[in-house]
Amino acid sequence: MYNNRMGGRGSRPTSAFKKRRNGKFTGAGPRSRGGRSFAKVLDVNLFINKGKAPLEPEKKYQPQNLFSDFAFNHQLKKTIAARGYKQPTPIQDQAIPAVLAGHDVVGLANTGTGKTAAFLLPLINKIILNPQEKVLIMTPTRELAVQIQEEFLSFAKSLRIFAVVVIGGASMGRQISELRRQHNLVIGTPGRIKDLLSRRSLNLSQFNNIVLDEADRMLDMGFIGDIKNILAQAGKKKQTLLFSATFPREIEGLIKDFLIDPKRIAIKTKEISSQIDQDIVRIKSGQEKSDVLGNLLKQKHFNKVLVFTRTKHGADKLCKKLVQTGFKAEAIHGNKSQSKRQIALRKFKNNLTDILVATDVAARGLDIPNVSHVINFDVPATHEDYIHRIGRTGRIDQKGTALTFIV
Numbered sequence: 247m248y249n250n251r252m253g254g255r256g257s258r259p260t261s262a263f264k265k266r267r268n269g270k271f272t273g274a275g276p277r278s279r280g281g282r283s284f285a286k287v288l289d290v291n292l293f294i295n296k297g298k299a300p301l302e303p304e305k306k307y308q309p310q311n312l313f314s315d316f317a318f319n320h321q322l323k324k325t326i327a328a329r330g331y332k333q334p335t336p337i338q339d340q341a342i343p344a345v346l347a348g349h350d351v352v353g354l355a356n357t358g359t360g361k362t363a364a365f366l367l368p369l370i371n372k373i374i375l376n377p378q379e380k381v382l383i384m385t386p387t388r389e390l391a392v393q394i395q396e397e398f399l400s401f402a403k404s405l406r407i408f409a410v411v412v413i414g415g416a417s418m419g420r421q422i423s424e425l426r427r428q429h430n431l432v433i434g435t436p437g438r439i440k441d442l443l444s445r446r447s448l449n450l451s452q453f454n455n456i457v458l459d460e461a462d463r464m465l466d467m468g469f470i471g472d473i474k475n476i477l478a479q480a481g482k483k484k485q486t487l488l489f490s491a492t493f494p495r496e497i498e499g500l501i502k503d504f505l506i507d508p509k510r511i512a513i514k515t516k517e518i519s520s521q522i523d524q525d526i527v528r529i530k531s532g533q534e535k536s537d538v539l540g541n542l543l544k545q546k547h548f549n550k551v552l553v554f555t556r557t558k559h560g561a562d563k564l565c566k567k568l569v570q571t572g573f574k575a576e577a578i579h580g581n582k583s584q585s586k587r588q589i590a591l592r593k594f595k596n597n598l599t600d601i602l603v604a605t606d607v608a609a610r611g612l613d614i615p616n617v618s619h620v621i622n623f624d625v626p627a628t629h630e631d632y633i634h635r636i637g638r639t640g641r642i643d644q645k646g647t648a649l650t651f652i653v
Contacts, residue, residue, distance in 0.1 A: 293650040295524040309339040319374045335360035336513045350508035353489040361489050362397050373430045381455040383433045386463040388413040391433045412438045415584030422447045436472040450479040461490040477504045522640035524648045549618040553603045556624035565603040575601040622650040
């Protein structure tokens with residue numbers, strides 16, 4: 247993802263933020279990722295909330311509905327109740343009735359707000375009522391596609407509704423074989439969907455339900471052309487659902503071109519949860535960042551830690567050193583095969599490893615329970631990246647801690 251390389255002992259990462267001026271870190275040059283310049287300035291104070299005025303507690307949302315109120319099939323209602331779902335989150339409360347009514351929907355909501363169930367549940371209900379319905383769900387990352395499939399399976403068990411996941415890093419031949427079998431949902435990334443379309447292994451004219459999840463992230467990754475091409479090949483009469491954390495100009499263009507009189511739902515939440523304690527760790531001259539990290543991880547309250555690096559090479563190098571030091575750690579990044587990425591993620595989710603070292607591939611969309619700490623071993627490229635990274639902790643009424651290493 248990045249071209250930076252880490253040096254040997256005593257050296258520092260060739261970081262786009264290694265120049266420090268007046269408490270701010272500036273880029274070393276006009277390098278970019280997905281059209282974003284590394285030359286942006288990030289204020290160190292953005293990484294600290296200690297000593298600031300206490301934040302006002304967030305007002306508890308009062309839903310208009312209970313899950314038992316939604317016009318779901320009785321069998322689906324039983325599954326929902328068995329999972330302990332009673333009160334919907336704000337995005338679920340407002341989006342589910344709109345989707346059930348057949349409207350196109352545009353949802354502005356942060357990750358971790360329950361939007362996967364907000365579109366999956368009404369679409370599963372739609373398939374129960376009409377088994378000929380076909381659904382295409384597009385996501386920016388492989389991990390998010392797999393996570394949506396897992397959520398789908400938890401709701402659709404015993405309903406004889408099937409989904410196929412189509413993502414890079416996995417066998418295309420196997421995916422083509424699965425597409426030939428009975429299925430109602432295809433969940434995938436734009437690149438692999440495009441490949442399957444070019445091979446004529448996927449015919450989107452049969453799909454009359456489209457979901458774009460984390461749409462802004464897909465655009466940020468350069469998928470705008472692929473998305474337009476894919477949407478143009480879908481059925482003419484379709485219901486389109488678009489969910490995004492932000493609404494850049496390109497998304498407004500997609501809405502104008504492909505959605506019909508959509509219901510707009512904006513769930514306004516704070517950028518950063520007040521449940522996350524943020525601070526910096528200054529690395530003194532002569533200190534190795536990895537040694538400082540190791541000393542922190544030895545403390546008892548560092549139970550389940552997600553460590554972010556800026557490069558794939560850096561993630562592997564740091565993970566190897568942590569393992570050699572005696573920690574249970576795994577690494578996840580774009581160069582690893584999909585099977586290895588899923589194994590590493592599963593081990594971390596199931597508490598078989600205590601530390602996951604990751605690039606920004608794990609910063610958005612992924613629901614990892616009970617992360618006690620997020621550590622920015624490398625300063626993130628933008629404040630938006632910072633928000634998404636630390637949003638992996640402090641979720642669902644739990645406290646979390648975010649630490650950023652400053653050299």
